[in-house]
Amino acid sequence: MPKEDIQLILDTAVSFREVLERPIKKVPPLQGKTIANLFFESSTRTRLSFELAERRLSADVLGFQAAGSSVSKGETLKDTARNIEAMKIDMVVMRHAASGAPHYLSTVIESAVINAGDGGHEHPTQALLDMYTLREKFNKLQDLHICIVGDISHSRVARSNIYGLKTMGAKVSVCGPATLIPRDVERLGVDVYHHIDDVLPKVDALNILRIQLERDAGRLFPSIREYHNYYGITRQRLDKAGGEVVIMHPGPINRDVEISADVADGENSVILQQVLNGVAVRMAVLYLLGTRN
Amino acid sequence: MNILLKNGRLIDPVSGRDETVDIHIVNGRIDKLGHNITASGSTQSIDLKGKIVAPGFFDMHVHLREPGFEHKETILTGCTSAAAGGFTAVACMPNTKPAIDDESVIKFIHERAKIALNGLVDVYPIGAVTLGRKGEHLAPLAELASAGAVAFTDDGDPVHDAEIMRRALEYSSMFKKAVIQHAQDLPLTKGGVMNEGFNSTTLGLPGMPSVAEDLMVARDIQLAKYTNAQYHVAHLSTAGCVELVRDAKKNGLHVTCEVTPHHFTLTDDAVRTYDTNTKMNPPLRSRDDVEAMKEGLRDGTIDAIATDHAPHSFDEKQVEFQQAPFGIVGLETAIGLAITELFEKNILSLFQLIEKFSTNPRRILHLHEIKIQEGESANFTLFDPSVEWKVDVQKFKSKSKNSPFGGYVLRGKAVGIINNGQAYWN
Ligand SMILES: [Zn+2]
Numbered sequence: 001m002p003k004e005d006i007q008l009i010l011d012t013a014v015s016f017r018e019v020l021e022r023p024i025k026k027v028p029p030l031q032g033k034t035i036a037n038l039f040f041e042s043s044t045r046t047r048l049s050f051e052l053a054e055r056r057l058s059a060d061v062l063g064f065q066a067a068g069s070s071v072s073k074g075e076t077l078k079d080t081a082r083n084i085e086a087m088k089i090d091m092v093v094m095r096h097a098a099s100g101a102p103h104y105l106s107t108v109i110e111s112a113v114i115n116a117g118d119g120g121h122e123h124p125t126q127a128l129l130d131m132y133t134l135r136e137k138f139n140k141l142q143d144l145h146i147c148i149v150g151d152i153s154h155s156r157v158a159r160s161n162i163y164g165l166k167t168m169g170a171k172v173s174v175c176g177p178a179t180l181i182p183r184d185v186e187r188l189g190v191d192v193y194h195h196i197d198d199v200l201p202k203v204d205a206l207n208i209l210r211i212q213l214e215r216d217a218g219r220l221f222p223s224i225r226e227y228h229n230y231y232g233i234t235r236q237r238l239d240k241a242g243g244e245v246v247i248m249h250p251g252p253i254n255r256d257v258e259i260s261a262d263v264a265d266g267e268n269s270v271i272l273q274q275v276l277n278g279v280a281v282r283m284a285v286l287y288l289l290g291t292r293n
Numbered sequence: 294m295n296i297l298l299k300n301g302r303l304i305d306p307v308s309g310r311d312e313t314v315d316i317h318i319v320n321g322r323i324d325k326l327g328h329n330i331t332a333s334g335s336t337q338s339i340d341l342k343g344k345i346v347a348p349g350f351f352d353m354h355v356h357l358r359e360p361g362f363e364h365k366e367t368i369l370t371g372c373t374s375a376a377a378g379g380f381t382a383v384a385c386m387p388n389t390k391p392a393i394d395d396e397s398v399i400k401f402i403h404e405r406a407k408i409a410l411n412g413l414v415d416v417y418p419i420g421a422v423t424l425g426r427k428g429e430h431l432a433p434l435a436e437l438a439s440a441g442a443v444a445f446t447d448d449g450d451p452v453h454d455a456e457i458m459r460r461a462l463e464y465s466s467m468f469k470k471a472v473i474q475h476a477q478d479l480p481l482t483k484g485g486v487m488n489e490g491f492n493s494t495t496l497g498l499p500g501m502p503s504v505a506e507d508l509m510v511a512r513d514i515q516l517a518k519y520t521n522a523q524y525h526v527a528h529l530s531t532a533g534c535v536e537l538v539r540d541a542k543k544n545g546l547h548v549t550c551e552v553t554p555h556h557f558t559l560t561d562d563a564v565r566t567y568d569t570n571t572k573m574n575p576p577l578r579s580r581d582d583v584e585a586m587k588e589g590l591r592d593g594t595i596d597a598i599a600t601d602h603a604p605h606s607f608d609e610k611q612v613e614f615q616q617a618p619f620g621i622v623g624l625e626t627a628i629g630l631a632i633t634e635l636f637e638k639n640i641l642s643l644f645q646l647i648e649k650f651s652t653n654p655r656r657i658l659h660l661h662e663i664k665i666q667e668g669e670s671a672n673f674t675l676f677d678p679s680v681e682w683k684v685d686v687q688k689f690k691s692k693s694k695n696s697p698f699g700g701y702v703l704r705g706k707a708v709g710i711i712n713n714g715q716a717y718w719n
Contacts, residue, residue, distance in 0.1 A: 078611055098613035099497040100567035108611075119615070121497030156497060183500065184491035 001124070003167050010132050012284035013277070019056065020280055030059035030290045033090040038064045038081065039116070041097040045251055045275070046116050046126075050093050053282035059290070062089065077101060078108050085109045091290060094118075099156075112289050120154045126250055127160035129281040131168060133274050134205060137246055142169035147199050149231060150209030150258055151180040151220075157250045161207060162188050175199050176231065179220045196231050200241035207248045208233055211258045224257055234260040244268050251275070294714050295319050297332040301341030301675065305348055305665045306648045316346065318671045321714030326667055341675060344708055347647045348663035349381030349672035352624060353654040354448075354527055354551060354599035357383070357416070360401060361390025366604040366692045368405040371624075372414040374602070374691035376717040378624035379674045379707025382415035383602075384658060387426065388449035394421040394432040396440035403441060413715040417443040417658065422452050422461045422472060431460060438468045443658040446473035448527055451509055453479055458513060462522035469659055471523040471549070474513050476534070477575065481505035486615050488561040488576040496564065498614065501576055507533035514541045517548055525657055526550035528601045530575040532585030539594040549657050550589075551597040554623060554630035555697070557586040563697060569610040569617035570697040573603065587640045596653040598646075600627050604693030622691045626698050632678055632705025643678060650674075675708040682706050 019027055035054050039047050042065070054061045064084065081092070091112045094102050099119030106113040117123040135141055146165055152158045152174045165172050166189050174185060175193040186192055193199040200206075211227055221227055238245060247259070247269040255261045264271060298316040305311075315330040316323060332338040352375060358366040366374075368385075375383050385402065387393030393402070399418045406416035420442030424430045426449065434445060445465050451474060452458045461472050482501040487493050489500025510526055514537055517524035526538060529550045541548040555573065560580050563571045571577060589595040603620025610617050631650070635641040641649070651674070655662065663672045684701045686694040709718040 076608075076612055096613070098615040100615075101613045103567050104613055119497050120499075159495070159497060182494040183489055183502075185494055187491050188495070 001164070001167065006128070006131065006164060006168060009128055009281065009284050009288065010135060012288060013132055013280045016283040016287070017277065017280035020276065026056055026058060028058045029287055030054070030057040033290050034060040034062060034088065035091045035093060035286070036062040036064060036084050036089045038084065038092055038094045040077070040101070041095050041117075043095050043117065046095060049275070049278045050116060050282050053279050053286055056279070057283055057286055057290070059286070077105065081105050081109050085111055091286070114285060114289065117156055119156065121156050122160045123156040124160050125278070125282050125285060126157050127164040128285070129274055129278040130161055130207060130248055130250070131164050132277045132281050133248065133270050134246070136273070136277070137270060138204065141165065143171070144204045145171040145173070145202055146205045146207060147173040147175055147193070147203045148207045148209065149175045149196065149233065150211055152176050152185060153180050153182045154212070155209050157207070157209060162190055173199055173203070177221050177227075196233070197237065197241065200237065200245065201243065203245060205246035205248060206233060207250070208259050209250065210252060210254060213254070213257075228257055232256070232258055232260060233263050235262045235266070238263065246270055248274060294321055294716060295336040296711065296716060297330060297336050297338040298346060298675070299338055299340045301344050301346035303346045303665065304643055304647055306644055306652045307348065307662050308665060310665070311644065318711065321670055323665065323667050323669050323671050326665070341708070343679065344675055344677045345643060347674045347676070348651045348665060349710065349712055350379050350628075350650040350674040351382045351384070351654040352380045352600050352602065352627070353384040353597060353658060354553075355383040355385050355602040355624065356388065356604065356620070357385040358604060359389065359405065360398065364606050368402065368416065369409040370690065370692040371602070372406065372409040372416065374622070374624045374689065375414045376410065376710055377690040377707065377719060378626070379628050379676055379710060380414065380624060381672050381674060381710045381712035382417065384417040384419050384443055386448045387419055387421040387446065392421045392426045393418050393437070393442070394424050394426070396433070396436050399437065399440040399442060410717070411715050412713045413710070413717055415712065417441070417660070419444045419446055419448075419473065421445065422447045423457060426450055428453050428457060431457070431464065434461070434464050435468065438470055442470070443660065444471045444473050444525065446475065446527065448473065448475045451475050451477045451479065455512060455516065459516050459520060462516055462520040462524065466520065466522040469523070471525040471657060473525045473527050474509065475527050476506045476509035476513065476529070477501070478505040478508045481508070486572060486576075487564050488578050490561060490579055492561045492564055496567070498564075503531040503533060503578060503582065506531045506575055507537065510534045510537050514546065514548055517541070518544070518546055523547040528553050528556065528575060528599065529595070530556045530578050530582060530586075532582050535585045535589040535594055539589070539592070542594065549596045550594070551599040551654075552586050552590065552595050553599060553601045554627050554634070555621060557583060557590065558630050558634050559583070559697065567614045568697060569612065569614055570621055570695050572614060572617050572619055573601070573621050574619035587635070590635060590649065591640050596649065596657060598627065598631055598649045599654065600624055602691070604691055605695050606693060610695050620695070622689065622693050622696050624691065625689050626684060626696060626703065628676055628707050629682070629684070629703030629705050630698070633703045636678065637704055670713070671711050673711040675710065676705060677708050678705050680704070680706050
């Protein structure tokens with residue numbers, strides 16, 4: 001996505017962010033439009049955030065969850081999507097466990113497809129809301145240094161953040177055990193760290209990823225305890241690094257695993273702002289896509 | 294069938310000939326080979342000026358899908374695809390249903406091949422190494438060999454257990470047959486759907502590291518050395534494997550290998566569109582690997598070009614990349630890709646190209662040589678090395694159209710084949 005587009009979305013989100021502070025939080029631009037939320041993978045917060053954004057823009061919302069639907073009866077993604085589209089949908093928001101699924105979907109249906117997270121590939125609206133939150137905090141993105149901490153290999157949040165932040169002129173590092181850093185990631189223009197204390201003093205903000213407890217237990221890293229001891233972001237660790245660091249997390253949080261409770265709830269944490277900004281950013285994306293010709 | 298091939302350039306690696314000749318074929322045999330032969334009576338005369346006459350091409354790695362997966366391909370459609378692609382013979386892989394782990398399946402394939410196009414294309418079944426290709430229990434290799442299996446493999450899957458591999462090598466060497474390995478370390482590639490590297494990182498797709506292929510080939514070469522057996526690497530795709538095979542040959546081991554046209558043509562950059570027709574196993578690799586394929590072909594490390602023709606129906610590939618089956622069709626683009634990528638780019642001469650398409654596969658499988666002499670039966674591939682054509686997958690004779698090369702402009706195409714008293718013209 002080019003810099004101008006990101007800029008436009010973030011700027012548009014500012015006005016929707018104001019709407020969200022009004023007593024009546026609803027505006028009419030998508031009246032008469034129908035948006036289908038196709039969530040083939042469960043995700044409470046992204047789905048709620050999109051749904052709220054759609055309703056705030058006065059769109060009609062069609063919800064769909066894979067569990068209990070025809071997908072579990074062996075219907076293909078193509079058939080499911082075409083059936084839903086046959087009901088005259090204007091836009092599709094899709095979450096899917098397979099990387100590239102929204103890309104594929106856009107080749108078989110007419111409607112605009114918004115990627116709400118696909119496998120280990122991308123999560124564009126999360127990166128946009130992360131950038132919005134950083135810009136709100138620092139009044140700029142250019143030359144900020146952000147470190148993404150955790151399982152970079154399997155993280156769509158990491159990839160989208162790297163693309164977005166690099167485009168906006170920020171410096172991006174990634175930090176995690178070698179087993180969770182994907183091959184050749186430095187070719188994306190990021191610095192790779194394996195020791196969190198080496199990078200902490202250098203950064204303006206941390207984007208801390210949720211560590212998947214169930215992920216190939218014992219094969220990619222030895223234990224949650226060891227992960228917490230070496231990569232967990234704690235007050236003590238932040239103090240030792242000196243200086244203040246903005247704390248972000250895409251959620252849901254594993255308290256005292258990748259982030260200690262006092263850091264998550266601390267004064268430099270913008271985790272709850274991220275959630276609120278998420279609605280405004282998604283409103284901006286839906287508005288821009290839904291009102292173009 | 295009486296045919297007079299006029300003015301073709303005969304290139305025959307077996308006899309070392311490279312000259313323009315006329316060939317008169319009477320009742321499927323070479324009646325006369327010389328200059329200024331004139332057609333008489335019912336003889337059909339074909340002018341092959343500027344075209345190549347070669348000993349029949351042999352694709353030693355084809356999935357004909359029958360029995361069991363006739364919605365993807367049948368022996369008839371597979372043989373037609375082979376004929377259209379310029380192959381007079383194929384070796385078919387045992388990952389059918391049932392697998393080729395019993396002589397009855399071999400007999401079934403032979404029977405079907407005999408009636409497909411009146412036996413135009415020779416079909417040589419390759420037997421399974423283990424029962425059901427499960428990797429646990431040796432298949433009846435002697436019985437399969439007696440029934441006509443030309444080699445053994447569990448292709449589709451590797452023979453993963455080193456002990457089974459060792460015993461398969463020992464056992465098959467009693468009757469001079471190669472064990473063909475689909476080299477893939479399974480734990481290292483668990484869940485993988487493409488080559489591991491920068492592209493898998495950006496696409497967020499689980500990777501299959503090249504080292505997983507290297508490890509299995511390295512292990513097998515040690516086993517081949519220990520057992521003094523014949524070992525063949527199917528569809529090798531990594532620079533590491535080329536080096537391993539090169540060293541094995543230098544050390545005098547009976548180790549051979551094949552490469553597919555897609556592995557010497559495409560890199561994993563092709564996957565960036567999530568096109569499921571770029572999903573195959575082994576996966577498309579890096580630029581360095583592709584260069585190593587070419588170098589291996591050039592210096593003779595890579596003996597054969599084989600397509601790994603793996604048909605899948607349209608719907609089977611119309612899914613998310615991770616859900617799609619591995620494999621692409623290859624018979625009808627092989628000559629075009631080889632001419633375009635290897636001959637035109639001065640990697641191989643036509644002579645060498647024909648060795649890799651005809652002479653060497655037959656040698657690896659211990660089949661008789663094709664003799665181009667008067668009195669011998671006519672087994673020819675005729676191709677035009679300079680014609681330019683655009684690949685239209687809908688025109689494929691194969692039942693399946695799953696090719697990443699649709700729309701490609703290639704140079705070089707089969708004109709036709711002659712074999713077993715039959716001819717096929719494009
Ligand atoms: Zn294979």
